[in-house]
Amino acid sequence: MDSILSPDATSLTNERRQISQLPSHLADQIAAGEVVERPASVVKELLENALDSGATQVDIVIEQGGEKLIQVTDNGSGIPQLELSLAVSRHATSKIQSVDDLSAVKTLGFRGEALASISSVSRFQIVSKSEESGAAWQLSAEGEGNWSDLSPVAGTLGTQVRVEDLFFNTPARKRFLRSAQTEFSHIDQLVKRVMLSRPEIGFKLTHNAKVVRQVLPVVDEATQQKRLSQLMGQPFVAQSLRVEFESQEIKLSGWVGLPTFNRSQTDMQYLFVNGRIVRDRLLSYAVKQAYADVLYHGRHPAYLLFLEIPHDLVDVNVHPAKYEVRFANGRWVYDFLRRSVRDAVGRPLNAEQGSGRSFGDFSSSSAATGANGFQNPVAWQDRGAGMQSAMQFQSPAVNTDRSALDARLLQYGAESFAEKSGVSEAGASYDGQSGSVQFNKLGFAKMQLHGVFILAENQQGLVLVDMHAAHERVVYERLKKQWQEHRLISQPLLVPMVLALESSQVEVWQAFSKWFDKLGFEIEQMGPEQLKVTALPALLSKSDVAGLVNDMLADLAVAGQTQQVEEHINAMLSTMACHGSVRANRQLTIEEMNALLREMxxxxxxxxxxxxxxxxxxxSMEQLDALFMRGK
Structure with missing residues (x-):
């Protein structure tokens, strides 16, 4: 039978080539392929070195998308004259001295490949001055290690690296570059992330002689607000919560967007681990699950989060570009991140700061406005402080009769919706001596509109409540709490179902069989690749058993715990809550409306x-005034 390969191809396939050492310039260009994918890769490596040098100001100059010029200048510690030649050689770094250092990396760049790799595919120049040097020293090359001699030049403390004509000596790789604007957009997004990760450092980014981004170091609250607004946008600033959580050795800080501030894409999700830009599926999944119960279908949250964890508990030496990390205890990190964000975005309206957890302030002195001029829900500066603020009235206008607290409203089962509590159901408490009224967040009800909306007065102005949607959430949360406090009731299957799985899936089930028991499943192993399901949660009796178990095992394999059953159960509880909540066009008394506001x-x-x-x-009152052109 004739070979389908061409004669040339056949000879190449059968030819045995002698093993030999690669020429140094070829090895450099292969190494450069791991480090330098595009101009943004060069900028990343140079910025990491600048940040590791202790710089407080970094300037980036780009021309023609980085193909013509990339220049990064910092005011860091600089490189001594005697070390400059070594700095641009392969496998040379000041950041790793032993294997122990590699297991607890505290710097951003550490591989000792960047400068050598970049210089092998560009016209390269580095100028640096350290504190002990009397002058700055310059070193340059035009690809493939053709280095000039060290020469003294004028310069200030710090380092400047110029990379010109990228890939000039590797035309095959140059053909893979996109347009200058596309390449610069990658650089711009990278620099933006770095600016977000290091608020204490000033940056300036210039493209084709035009300043594109410039931010000052954060020194106080005012500069923090300005910088956050520049990088994340004023809408995010006005509609986000400042969060700060700490547990044992792990700490989370930053900002999480309100659920009402959501996106169609994941373009406003920034998470840093020990100041390092990461793209970690486990962490992203944790935040996604934290928002799972409050986001509209198909929408994505916005956040800027900083995770700090001991360096010896996170491995950053996973990927050549160092975008991926591995945790010594991924389950611990996942649980902490998911619970922290969930607690922040799900905090009750009347929750006060404390308990060792600071949610911080809204990141703006003015409330956020959405479509039609309305403020987004709870978009004022501090969700806790506003509840205790006082407002003066000439005469009391609030009914504080305790009988109103016992109004039996919208019962679910035998439970009264308007439970007794120390909070006035009327929406405010009155001090007869001072004439002051303490407002609750949603104020006190004034009337019902078309059997659909509740109109209430609070300190800021007018509150509009969708009574069915609000009560649906209240009932839903109550049902979830009841489920969490009791084991799910199991329902035996009339015919047990045998599932054919992979052995790795069976191993996951073995590791987490107690989870399945707690969730109401009864499963036993039939063989190395078979599980038999004899019972499942009664609430899920009509579910696709095989699909559900497969999805649960997949979740457990990735995240160490499952959300699939939670999501299925929550969906069913949501349906129950919808049917159990107050319907449109039902007429409510003032006491009933206030009871709903207090429960919210x-x-x-x-x-x-x-x-x-x-x-x-x-x-707000300002918005109401504007509607009638008051004060104009």
Whole structure:
């Protein structure tokens, strides 16, 4: 039978070539392929070195998308004259001295490949001055290690690296570059992330002689607000919560967007581990699950988060570009991140700061406004402080009769919706001596509109509440709490189902069999690749058993715990809550309306209904005045 390969191809396939050492310039260009994918890769490596040098100001100059010129200048510690030649050689670094250092990397760049690799595919120049040097020293090359002699030049403390004509000596790789604007957009997004990761450092990015981004170091609250607004946008600043959590050796800080501030893409999600830009599926999944019960279908949250963890508990030496990390205890990190973000975005309206957890302030002195001029839910500066603020009235206008607290409203089972509590159901408490009124967050009800909306007065102005959506969330959260406090009731299958799985899936089930027991499953192993399901949660009796178990095992393999059953159960509880909540066109008394407002203030995630839509909006006095052109 004739070979389908061409004669030339056949000879190449059968030819045995002698093993030999690669020429140094070829080895350099292969190494450069791991480090220098595109101009943005060069910028990343040079920025990491600048940040590791202790710089407080970094300037980046780009021409023609980085193909013509990339220049990074910092005011860091600089490189001594005697070490400059070594700095641009392969496998040379000041950041790793032993294997122990590699297991607890504290710097951003550490591989000792960047400068040598970049210089092998460009016209390269480095000028640096250290504190002990009387002058700056310059070293340059034009690809393939053709280095000039060290020469003294004028310069200030720090380092400047110029990379010109990238890939001039590797035309095959140059053909893979996109347009100058596309390449610069990659650089711009990278620099933006670096600016977000290091607020204490000033940066300036210039492209084709035009300043594109410039931020000052953060020294106080005002500069922090300005810088965050420049990089994340004022809408995010006005509609985000400052968060700060700490547990044992791990700490989380930053900002999380309100569920009502969501995106169609994941383009406003920034998470840094020990100041390092990472793209970690486990961490992204943890934040996604934290928002799972409050976001509208298909929408994505926005956040800027900083995770700090002991360096010896995270491995950053996983990927050549160092975008990926590995944790010594991924489950611990996943749980901490998911719980922290969930607690922040789901905090009840009347929750106060404390308990060792600071949620911080809204990142703006002015409330955020959305479509039609309405404020987004709870978009004022501090969700906790506003509840205790006082407002003066000439005469009391609030009914504080305790009988109103016992109004039996919208019962679910035998439970009264308007539970007794120390909070006035009327929306405010009155001090007869001072004439002051202490407002609750949602104020006090004034009337019902078309059997759909509740109109209430609070300190800021007018509150509009979708009564069905609000009560649906209240009932839903109550059902979830009841489920969490009791084991799910199992329902035996009339015919047990045998599942054919991979051995790795069976191993995951073996490791987490107690989870399945707790969730109401009864499963036993039939063989190395078979599981038999004899019972499952009664709430999921109509579910696709095989698909559900497969999805659960996949979740457990990735995240160490499952959300699939939670999501299925929550979806069913949401349906039950919808049928159990007050319907449109039902007429409520003032006492009943106030009872609903108070329950909303005590309920987690009450800003959104079960489908992610807002349950209430705020219209300020300023906005009301503007509608009638008052003061103009």
């Amino acid at each position: 203030e005590r309920t987690e995630r009450s800003d959104q209904c079960n489908h992610g839509r807002p349950t209430w909006v705020q219209l």
